[in-house]
Amino acid sequence: xxxxxxxxxxxxxxxxxxxxxxxxxxxxxxxxxxxxxxxxxxxxxxxxxxxxxxxxxxxxxxxxxxxxxxxxxxxxxxxxxxxxxxxxxxxxxxxxxxxxxxxxxxxxxxxxxxxxxxxxxxxxxxxxxxxxxxxxxxxxxxxxxxxxxxxxxxxxxxxxxxxxxxxxx
Amino acid sequence: xxxxxxxxxxxxxxxxxxxxxxxxxxxxxxxxxxxxxxxxxxxxxxxxxxxxxxxxxxxxxxxxxxxxxxxxxxxxxxxxxxxxxxxxxxxxxxxxxxxxxxxxxxxxxxxxxxxxxxxxxxxxxxxxxxxxxxxxxxxxxxxxxxxxxxxxxxxxxxxxxxxxxxxxx
Numbered sequence: 001x002x003x004x005x006x007x008x009x010x011x012x013x014x015x016x017x018x019x020x021x022x023x024x025x026x027x028x029x030x031x032x033x034x035x036x037x038x039x040x041x042x043x044x045x046x047x048x049x050x051x052x053x054x055x056x057x058x059x060x061x062x063x064x065x066x067x068x069x070x071x072x073x074x075x076x077x078x079x080x081x082x083x084x085x086x087x088x089x090x091x092x093x094x095x096x097x098x099x100x101x102x103x104x105x106x107x108x109x110x111x112x113x114x115x116x117x118x119x120x121x122x123x124x125x126x127x128x129x130x131x132x133x134x135x136x137x138x139x140x141x142x143x144x145x146x147x148x149x150x151x152x153x154x155x156x157x158x159x160x161x162x163x164x165x166x167x168x169x
Numbered sequence: 170x171x172x173x174x175x176x177x178x179x180x181x182x183x184x185x186x187x188x189x190x191x192x193x194x195x196x197x198x199x200x201x202x203x204x205x206x207x208x209x210x211x212x213x214x215x216x217x218x219x220x221x222x223x224x225x226x227x228x229x230x231x232x233x234x235x236x237x238x239x240x241x242x243x244x245x246x247x248x249x250x251x252x253x254x255x256x257x258x259x260x261x262x263x264x265x266x267x268x269x270x271x272x273x274x275x276x277x278x279x280x281x282x283x284x285x286x287x288x289x290x291x292x293x294x295x296x297x298x299x300x301x302x303x304x305x306x307x308x309x310x311x312x313x314x315x316x317x318x319x320x321x322x323x324x325x326x327x328x329x330x331x332x333x334x335x336x337x338x
Contacts, residue, residue, distance in 0.1 A: 051249040080220040113336035130321040143331025148323035152299040162312025167282035
């Protein structure tokens with residue numbers, strides 16, 4: 001299948017917001033999504049962006065029945081390991097269901113790995129839900145390492161009232 | 170106990186490197202540490218730093234028998250959730266053993282939470298090893314949410330040869 005992978009720009013924000021929601025729906029966690037297209041435009045495409053996106057596009061003749069030609073994305077930001085140094089954290093890797101199994105996800109992740117190495121990063125980190133077995137199998141087949149399974153690391157979150165309470169001196 | 174918490178600067182790099190190693194030794198994972206004081210100086214205290222540190226200092230009369238007055242730190246960077254927006258990822262929270270149980274860790278984490286809210290962040294994320302029960306209990310008592318336990322998210326890593334291989338088109 002013919003497809004291109006490129007850095008996303010401001011005009012892609014609407015499709016990125018759509019696909020973020022599609023991914024959350026796939027994970028049955030759509031009610032967790034609070035982000036808007038406007039947030040993405042402000043935080044991803046200003047002078048010091050908080051995140052970056054690479055996006056996959058297919059030619060017009062392969063567009064979905066809803067008319068979409070942007071059919072996958074990888075969402076990442078630069079991070080830092082106090083053990084290994086510069087890293088990239090890949091927040092999302094998504095390909096629309098009808099385009100899976102054609103190497104799109106692998107190409108997107110490969111692009112992120114290239115960007116990581118070019119920026120002097122030593123690690124590419126991400127999380128995957130253990131019930132998402134196809135993704136977990138794919139990552140393990142690529143030589144990725146399950147830090148939760150091997151070192152017992154749990155991913156934790158503090159938000160909302162707990163975060164406000166914690167911030168009180 | 171009398172102690173101060175402040176943003177770290179270049180001159181703190183040596184103590185930060187020392188405490189990163191102490192934390193890894195406490196977790197029995199010292200062989201994973203590749204970072205050097207020089208890496209920290211270059212990546213943390215240049216114009217667009219990859220990470221930030223808040224550090225705790227005690228007065229001279231409370232210094233350790235090795236002469237240390239910098240006795241704890243929190244290591245963090247700005248991150249981004251595609252569901253919730255701006256976030257902070259706290260890589261490390263460490264207090265030297267002889268200064269534990271005096272509120273130093275809580276004060277450091279509170280400082281990071283304040284910085285998070287001031288920067289418009291909605292989440293403070295981190296990982297904790299499940300065998301580190303005192304830390305896990307502390308975080309849960311603060312209202313933090315175990316994403317691995319509740320949503321089954323595993324923290325994953327791609328590095329070394331696997332990362333190089335993945336980057337090949």
